[in-house]
Amino acid sequence: MEPLETFEVEAPYQSEADQYREILKDIISDMVLAQSIGRIKVVIKPEESLFQMALVLRGGLSPVKTTDFAAVNVGELGKNEVVIKINNEKYLSKLLKILWDKYGRLNVRQPERKTVAVKTENPMDKISDVENIVVDDPKNTLQKRVVDLAVRAVPEGFRVRYHSFKGSNFIFVASEDLMKQEWIDEAYQILDELTNEEES
Structure with missing residues (x-):
């Protein structure tokens, strides 16, 4: 898998998605994470106060x-x-x-x-x-940096957060409101899309 093989941002308006993609790109660059991330997708739904991120890390980091x-x-x-x-x-x-x-x-x-x-x-x-x-163990250090990336990328005020790491797969959900299970499920679906792309 090439670094940043998939880099998608979804928002209600394309201009918002493009703007947020640039912000995310700058954060990834500042944190020197581009070589470690294979696929990333972010979905922003301002009307629901919802931010979702799914990403797949590249392999090869051994202790x-x-x-x-x-x-x-x-x-x-x-x-x-x-x-x-x-x-x-x-x-x-x-x-x-x-x-x-x-x-x-x-x-x-x-x-x-x-x-x-x-x-x-x-x-x-x-x-x-x-x-x-x-x-x-660079994997542990990398996981902490990925969580930090997600926290930096989330819009101001989105203080209710959920994240999960399973191997090289990561999801992050944030909102201003109480966390809903359906949002977490949607983030896992986004992750499934990313991992299915990898297999095909």
Whole structure:
């Protein structure tokens, strides 16, 4: 799926839809989300005080593990430790926090800027554990940013909101009035249209 393969805005008047599409485009651009969104459709019904959004995220965002940015080995002979040689410092602070929580601060030392040593019994047994630590999950971060996108895009005063994430699929409904189940159902129908486009 290409980024922004489908980008639709429906409103009672075409001029309103075009104007809102530009606003949405600016928000997506400001938040650097264009490469992450495959399909998006927004329906605005001012007469019902209703805003609905459905979108499908592009795939391919896998969690970042220790082995993605570091080499993990046992320490020097006689030292019960696992040594991590960092290739990319971007995730170093997150890794340190996870190691401190998992092994205790006293058992984690950083003898050099790009080296971390974890004191542990049976270091050979712990290498696999350390290699597979998930340091960052871009999918979670992306989901938070998508919710933020929806909140920024919603018209002023639409404070009653509902959103749902299922895998890469997202719906968002907002209104000034009490939420109606039929609005949520309609948002799911919009999402079905988007996902059916993908399959055909």
